[in-house]
Each structure stands twice: as structure tokens, then as C-alpha cells.
Amino acid sequence: MKKMAFLCRLALLPLIGIIACQPQGPHYSPRVATQHADEVLPEIDFSDQIIYLVMIDRFANGDTSNDRGNTPASHCLYQPGINGSEALKTYQGGDLRGVIDRLDDLHDLGVTTIWLTPVFDNSDQDYRGWWPYHGYHPVDHYRVDEHFGDLADLKELIDKAHSREMRVLLDMVLNQVSYDHPWVADPVNWNEKGYKHWFHPHSFTDESTMIIDWDNQRELERKEIARLPDFAQENPQVSRFLLDMSKEWVTLTGCDGFRLDAVRHIPKSFWRRYTHEMHNFAGNGFFLIGEVFSSQMDYLAGYGELGFDALFDFSLHFALGSTVANSGSPQKLRDAMAEADRAFTGLPCLLAPFIDNHDVERLISYCQEPIRPRIESALILLFAQPGIPSLYYGTELLLAGGTAQDSVQGDFLNRRNMPWQLQGDESRDLRPLIKKLCNWRRNSPALRKGERTDLLIDQSVYAFLRRDEKETFIIAVNTSDQQVERTLELADAPADGIVRDCLDEQYLSLQGKKLALQIPPYSCRMVNYARTEL
Secondary structure (H helix, E strand, C coil), rough: CCCHHHHHHHHHHHHHHHHCCCCCCCCCCCCCCCCCCCCCCCCCCCHCCCCCEEEEHCCCCCHHHCCCCCCHECCCCCCCCCCHHHHHHCECCCCCHHHHHHHHHHHHCCCEEEEEECCCCECCCCCCECCCCCCCEEEEEEEECCCCCCCHHHHHHHHHHCCCCCEEEEECCCCCCCCCHHHCCHHHHCCCCCCCCCCCCCCCCCCEECCCCCHHHHHHHHHHHHCEEECCCCCCCHHHHHHHHHHHHHHHHCCEEEEEECCHHCCCCHHHHHHHHHHHHHCCCCEEEEECCCCCHHHHHCCCCCCCCEEHHHHHHHEEEEEEEECHHHHHHHHHHHHHHHCCCCCCCEEEEECCCCCCHHHHHHHHCCCHHHHHHHHHHHCCCCCCCEEEECCCCCCCCHHHCCCCCCCCCCCCCCCHHHCCCCCCCHHHHHHHHHHHHCHHHHHHHHHEEEECCCEEEEEEEEEEECCCEEEEEEEECEEEEEECCCHHHHHHHCEEEECCCCCEEEEECCCEEEECCCEEEEEECCCCCC
């Protein structure tokens, strides 16, 4: 038996040698030598946060001198009715100075955390007619893109956000680089220096190395998105570079966390190490939120124990689209919320629900008329979810979107310039509603993390509770074109007491422990009361 075991070990030696001798490309020497950041952030309750996504190039132009960057052709300002939406495939002039100038607007809105799209220096060439205004085609992970400003601007933005008690997340691109990154485009770097070993197979001539089967996990992790060279995170030199680069942004800027792009395209083993090391370096209060682009809750939950503080909830986005935006059965909404509860209860990770973001169609783009009450309903439902609600710039001003059928991807039509001129337009300005929702969210633990209980579900109405030991909220949405009235049984309410409408601040009387609630067409009501002992 011992002889057999010895022979088995002997047979494995050549394989072990092959694995150990696999080329790793250039050796990476870390630039951040310290074990911990200068400021280690203490653990906090992230459910207190409200995220606001800023696409830097589309938000506000604070410095017109950087609009064209290094390439004049990269900038063509969109002028509706003049030059067509193709201009939205170029840079529009938004920059870090513009975000600084609008910090008071964001603070006044009530959001607590600003998520910036990537600040990395991006390619100075277009890719099939699209310029990397979005920030996801990096050519230098250590520089701020010249269209957005410089490191001093970014540091000033973060410092001034902190002075307003707001947090700032940087968007980390750890999956890919631009097709013209010098490690890839320069034959000396690629072949002689061996950077080709830092990437999965890359074709310079065709799409043979792209993902084809989006249900194949190995393809997701080993092949390319849109022909962008795909990092091989299993290579220890690559993982060392990505971790060290991330730590350097913390030391240089004092940012409060990262939004982590393309999580499902990177092996889980890397994420376990990454989240552990980043929390150890920057503190447990350093916020790591991941983008796992999937509406399958069990698949999403599979990433819930890897050390992320939160993951985005794509399921709610799609459920709101089919129900609130298009008068579908509210059962779909109820099912999505129930699945989220089931899959994430007990996980050390929060969900971050959203109406829309830069990677999906804006709800408004396929929302049936009347649009405003439907978007208002979606917002109320968003703020009634557990976890961390996330807003997309422009939703507060009913910024127009575009469907995927409008172009090859449709992304640029969902990334229009922020319409600041609509502030104060009563037909478009949803800021008063969002301010109220942010205020309720910040001041009501029951709304942030109370238990959820269904009250009623039928063909047009879904009503549920969010409650803790002190307070109960009733949220009821009507997806039909008729005003409806529903009588709701409230076991923990004060008999013959009153409840308060959270939005119009009117009071409603209970009959015993029953509430007759009228809900206008396509609308959502939110009322609350102090609980009594049962």
C-alpha cells in the first residue's frame, strides 16, 4: 500500500512541475509598501447609506478646457435636433470639477454616497466609433483621464464630499483593459516582456476569444467582453498588481470604497483574497459593492459570502419594468422581493436595489404613459426595500433614455447629459419626492432593515409591511388604470387610531384595526404608524 502511494506521488511530480513552471510574465513589484492605509475606516452599518451614481462625463462640465482631452475628435457636444444622438458616442465635457460644483445639489437631495464611474486614464482612440467616455477602457490604471481632470481634482472632490458627510466610491475595473493598452498593443511588451501571460487568450484580428455562451461560467471568466483583453487573475503577478493598484488609489485619494465592475467575469478565489486584503488594508468600513450582472437570485447569492459588503439587485429592476412601468401583474414584483429575502437572509452581504443604471435601459425608456406616476411608484418601492437603495443620475429630473433596439447596445442613449435646466420644472422635477424618501430612509430603521410581511396581493394591488419593534410602514402599489380602494388588516396598529401618509403628511383614521386605503392609478402609497403590543 505504501509502495502504491509512493508511485502515485511520483506520477504527479511531472504535472506539479508543469504547473509550477507555467510562465507568469513580468514580475510585479508592489508600490504600496504599508500594511494599512493612513486612515482605516471603522465598521459601519451600510444600510444607512443611499447611493447616487454619477457618470462623470455626462453629469456637469466644470472645466471646458479639458473637453477634448488629447484628441479633438473625442468631443462632440450633443445638441438635440442639430447633430443627432451619434454625438453621445463621444465625450460630452463632464468632469470632476463639475461634480465638485454640484456637491451641494447632491447633499440637498439627501444621498449619502457618491459612486463615480471610472477615473482611470482611458484610450485616446474610439472603438468602432465609440469613445471611452464611460471609463471602462483603461490604458493606465495609475492616472486620472485628462477629460476628467487630474488627481488633485479627485482629491478635492473627495475632501469636499467628506466635509458634507458624504462618502465617495471609485469604480474599479479589474477584468479588462483597452484593446490599445501598451501591454497589449506594443509587441515588445506583449511578446518579449511576456505581458501576454497576464491575459487570457487574445485575438488581435477577430472575435474568436470573445464570450459566446453567457451561461458557461468558465467562458465568463476566461474569455473577453467586446474583444477587450481579459486579465488572468489566477496569475499571481496579475492579482498582486490589481490589489496593489487598488490600495494605491486609497492612499492617494482617501476614498471610502469601491464599486467593483464585472464581478462574475473574475474567479471567486480572487474575490475572496481581494475583499479580505482590502478590508484588512482600509478597514471594515471601506465599502466594497460588486456588480454581478444577473437577475437569478441563487446565482447572485453565490457571491454573497466572498467578502463583499453589498451586491446590486438586478432582479428588482426587471420586476419594476414588467409591473410598475408596464402594468403587469404585481405578483412578479412580489416574487422578486420574496426571492431576495429567501436568498440573502443570513448572508453577510446586503442587496443594493436600483431602478436603473448605466448598464441597463432606463425605466423611463420603456415605461407606458403616464410616465411620472409610474416612476414615482418605482422610487417609493425602491426606498421601501432592505439593503442600500441606489439612484442613477437624472432620474430625479425624468431624464430620457433609449431602448436597446435603438442601437447595437443602446448604452449611449441611456447616458444622456444631465438636464440641470429642468430643476424647478414641476412636470419633471422629482427632487421633492426623493428628498422626502431619503429623509424617511435615514431616520427610520424599520424602513431600512425591518422585516417584510405581505398584506395583500391581487390582480392590480400589492401591499406589504416593513416593521421593527417600534414602527410599521405600509407600502401599497396599484398597477392598474383605475383608482382602487383596499381594506387592510393591521394586527399591530392602535385600535381606532390614526396613521400618517409619509409623502403628503395627511392623517388617516383606522376603523378598529382596519385601514381603508385609496390608491390612484399607477401609484404607490406609503403610510406609517407606531406599533402597539400584540
